[in-house]
Amino acid sequence: MENLAKISIPELKIEFDLPFLRSFILDVNTLSNLSKSGIWVNYSNNSLPIENINFRAWKNWLLSEEYRTPHRLPFSARLPFHYHRIPTLFRVEFAKKLFYSNQRLEISGFGIDLLELLLKKIQPGQDKRFLMLTHDIDTEGGFSNIKQISNLELRFGFQSLWNYVPKKYLVNHEVLENLKLNGNEIGIHGIWHNNREAFLHKNILRREFRSLIPEMKKYDISAYRGPSWYRTKNCFDVLSEFFKYDLSCLDHDFICPGEPGGVFTSRPYKIRPNLIEIPCTIPFEAPLFYGVSPNKLLEFWIPKIDLITCTSGFLVVNTHPDKGYLSDSSVFKSYKELLDRLYKSNWKVMLPSKLEMDVKNARITIPTTY
16 A cells, blocks of 8 residues: 555554555644654654644544545446346456455555554553444345344344345345344345445435335334445435445455545544444455455454454454355354354444444544544
8 A cells, every 4th residue: 555654653662554644734833842752653764753743634534535536436337237147156256356456455454543542542441342243135145044144143142233235136024024123233235236326416316215214214224334335425425314324434445346445443433424434344254355265264354353452443344144155154154253252252242223322322432524
């Protein structure tokens, strides 16, 4: 990734990369106090103390992803047919070639949380370990695997958010109703999952969401996640009119076909006055596209889990009940190992609705970007 700067903390003998230092804004009134800082930023052979940085401006720049090129309508959305009609095997192989060529798995995306930790804006372990399990039901076939996955989670005392696509396939409402009865939450995962949703004119998007209001009321739906992680400012504007929280961003986005990105934090924030953004931090199956073996998935994610623990972040896991994902026994086994590890490490499930209520009642304070 371009624009990486090195953070140096001499007293602790710590160095790490910090993304996009060019977005820092110097406070010229404190330039005379350079010698007072113990944390130094080294960039382009120049050294600057961290206390002279407009941290809020830099942070908002990252949270709003202003540093990257906006997502554009992808090729998959321009096809005269739904791209899911292409056999899964071919789509998976294409995705592997795309991700391999971009080599995006090595990009670090935790600048905000690390810096806040170092500036003592957060303390290690100051909060409970909050876990949010989420699932996107991409295909009709995924419904046949939901009971097995949900029962596994219930064995650990966990509930989760299940996002379905309302206008793509025949929705199994009996399965959704049973999920609700067991304490799970239901959300929306696009409209057709054709990757056009984020790029629709605002009025068209409003019209489509209005048509879904009866279903949204039936299942108390307040959550949305965009297909393939595509997201645009226009889409966020409309989402804030119909939903209370969105889950379309990642802390480190190495999987959206559009472009690498991410919001560089593992904690929720408000992306619009009425819309909480909950970044995904563990897209559990994504490493499969980079050649990681299914039985190595937990091993791959353990360092990230440890980092989130250190920075008091939110562990937001995303999986799919569909073919090629949790429907495969080897991936399901790794997911079971993940849940077992989180349970034994005392992670507590927090559904998005509980987070929204705690924010509303000021039990949890989150930053804003507007």
